[in-house]
Amino acid sequence: MNRQADNGRNGARCGAICCTRIINLGVTRGQYEILRGVNLHIHCGELTAVIGGNGAGKTTLLKAIVGEIPYSGELIYLDEKETRASGPVIGYVPQKFDFDRSSPISVFDFFASFLSNKPVWLVRSKKLREEILQSLSRVGAQHLIDRKLGALSGGELQRVLLALALDPVPNLLLLDEPVSGIDHSGLRMFYKLVSDLRRQFDLSIILVSHDLGMVEKYADRVIFVNNKTVELCGTPEEVFSNGGVAELFGLNLRSRGKGTQC
Amino acid sequence: MLTEIYRLIDTVLPFDWASHIFMKNALIGVLLIAPIFGLMGTMVVSNRMAFFSDALGHSALTGIAIGVIINIGQPLWAMILFSILLTVAIISVKKANTASTDTVIGVFSSTAVALGVVLLSLRGGFAKYTAYLIGDLLSIDSYDLLLLAATFVIVIALWLLIFNKLLAVSFNPSLARSRGIRCVVYDTLFMLIVAVTVTVSIRWVGVLIINSLLVLPAAASRNIARNTRQYSLFSVAIALISGLAGLILSFYLGTASGATIVLITAFFFAVTFVIRPAAR
Numbered sequence: 001m002n003r004q005a006d007n008g009r010n011g012a013r014c015g016a017i018c019c020t021r022i023i024n025l026g027v028t029r030g031q032y033e034i035l036r037g038v039n040l041h042i043h044c045g046e047l048t049a050v051i052g053g054n055g056a057g058k059t060t061l062l063k064a065i066v067g068e069i070p071y072s073g074e075l076i077y078l079d080e081k082e083t084r085a086s087g088p089v090i091g092y093v094p095q096k097f098d099f100d101r102s103s104p105i106s107v108f109d110f111f112a113s114f115l116s117n118k119p120v121w122l123v124r125s126k127k128l129r130e131e132i133l134q135s136l137s138r139v140g141a142q143h144l145i146d147r148k149l150g151a152l153s154g155g156e157l158q159r160v161l162l163a164l165a166l167d168p169v170p171n172l173l174l175l176d177e178p179v180s181g182i183d184h185s186g187l188r189m190f191y192k193l194v195s196d197l198r199r200q201f202d203l204s205i206i207l208v209s210h211d212l213g214m215v216e217k218y219a220d221r222v223i224f225v226n227n228k229t230v231e232l233c234g235t236p237e238e239v240f241s242n243g244g245v246a247e248l249f250g251l252n253l254r255s256r257g258k259g260t261q262c
Numbered sequence: 263m264l265t266e267i268y269r270l271i272d273t274v275l276p277f278d279w280a281s282h283i284f285m286k287n288a289l290i291g292v293l294l295i296a297p298i299f300g301l302m303g304t305m306v307v308s309n310r311m312a313f314f315s316d317a318l319g320h321s322a323l324t325g326i327a328i329g330v331i332i333n334i335g336q337p338l339w340a341m342i343l344f345s346i347l348l349t350v351a352i353i354s355v356k357k358a359n360t361a362s363t364d365t366v367i368g369v370f371s372s373t374a375v376a377l378g379v380v381l382l383s384l385r386g387g388f389a390k391y392t393a394y395l396i397g398d399l400l401s402i403d404s405y406d407l408l409l410l411a412a413t414f415v416i417v418i419a420l421w422l423l424i425f426n427k428l429l430a431v432s433f434n435p436s437l438a439r440s441r442g443i444r445c446v447v448y449d450t451l452f453m454l455i456v457a458v459t460v461t462v463s464i465r466w467v468g469v470l471i472i473n474s475l476l477v478l479p480a481a482a483s484r485n486i487a488r489n490t491r492q493y494s495l496f497s498v499a500i501a502l503i504s505g506l507a508g509l510i511l512s513f514y515l516g517t518a519s520g521a522t523i524v525l526i527t528a529f530f531f532a533v534t535f536v537i538r539p540a541a542r
Contacts, residue, residue, distance in 0.1 A: 068439040092440030099433045103308045104487035113429035114441055119422050120429065121301070121494035148488065161437075174440070 091165030101150030155186030300501030303480030317371030323378025397468025
């Protein structure tokens with residue numbers, strides 16, 4: 001089972017900085033096998049896009065990495081010296097953010113609940129407010145701090161979630177793009193932002209995406225999840241030229257199957 | 263210590279209604295119950311758990327019945343034990359994911375109520391227990407006050423310690439998990455706090471209206487609050503004012519105090535609903 005996804009281009013860099021290695025990961029819930037035999041390398045400073053049909057297991061993959069659902073196989077994090085580093089800081093932006101939109105909870109409260117132990121119903125510290133403003137400024141969202149969370153637009157909410165995922169700066173950033181609720185200009189802004197942040201903080205990013213145009217423009221590598229596993233990976237051009245991918249997403253077929261088998 | 267509090271009440275509130283010992287006890291009881299219900303209510307409403315707390319209130323009937331049958335003097339401990347069991351049962355069935363949460367809670371709630379009524383009417387004596395249905399704030403004695411004070415301290419302490427985690431979990435379990443927060447622990451802890459508090463207070467507030475006391479102040483508060491602090495503080499304030507006003511009114515009108523209090527919180531809800539800033 002030594003079929004790790006490594007397209008060579010960044011193979012040498014991997015050990016030098018840090019990398020996340022997923023070895024033979026599988027997820028079974030109840031009777032259903034959702035994922036099996038997933039092998040991946042995620043490199044620092046790289047944006048890896050995950051594509052695939054509805055229900056292919058993309059969100060499940062992220063949830064397994066987060067540790068929310070049990071999985072088989074191994075997740076290994078290697079630091080600069082190739083030694084195993086335990087417990088990386090993971091930033092996560094979930095796909096569904098299904099909270100009660102009428103709740104009187106401000107963006108400040110939202111951040112404070114994760115970043116501080118001082119009860120937010122009693123204490124509103126100035127110092128914490130400064131910290132939160134600084135986090136929000138990374139995504140250009142300082143002006144939202146006192147807005148009600150439920151009153152934000154889809155794009156604004158996504159940026160606020162991203163700001164939280166970046167505080168503290170993670171080793172691994174997992175983004176599960178919402179299927180709807182964000183217009184095209186908002187989406188472009190988001191991809192540009194994520195792409196810039198990747199360089200700024202040298203982040204490893206795994207992004208579940210539904211917009212192949214954006215993936216083509218911003219992703220360094222693409223992973224195609226199909227038939228319960230990672231079927232292909234490579235550069236966007238390589239993966240998009242594969243017949244199966246083209247068929248699923250209705251692309252014009254340019255050439256056949258250059259994407260690496262994973 | 264209690265005599266000193268009585269003396270303090272006499273000094274601060276030199277009114278006819280506050281001169282009776284049973285009214286002094288009820289007053290202290292309200293001052294202890296209202297704030298914790300106001301606080302917990304915000305989280306119950308935000309987590310859409312109003313139905314859960316309602317079920318707990320109703321299931322207390324079974325607790326009472328079991329307490330009476332095994333004949334321990336105070337059915338309270340049997341009630342607390344039963345409410346904890348019920349909570350654990352609801353959580354585990356919920357985890358098995360067979361039906362929606364509301365349905366799961368509904369099943370447990372109706373079963374517990376039916377079981378309670380059957381057990382209590384076993385010797386044809388259900389009428390004896392109707393006091394539990396409407397509650398009687400005026401029957402609080404000094405032992406009860408001690409129990410309520412302990413509950414008050416525990417809830418406030420927990421609310422200071424774990425509120426942020428509870429809030430974080432309420433947004434999205436995956437997000438909380440990614441930040442190392444164990445959702446199951448906090449979910450369970452919260453449900454247990456609600457369960458025990460509802461059970462401890464049920465004798466004075468009553469099965470029929472206990473949930474209103476939990477839900478209405480928070481529901482009124484969220485009409486006008488803009489952030490979590492306002493939400494909690496308005497809710498506590500509304501619960502306290504309603505509690506005091508309801509207690510005094512019920513004294514002069516000769517009505518059931520719990521229900522009178524709930525009517526005033528309902529009035530607060532109506533007022534805040536009308537004056538609430540237009541929804542964005």
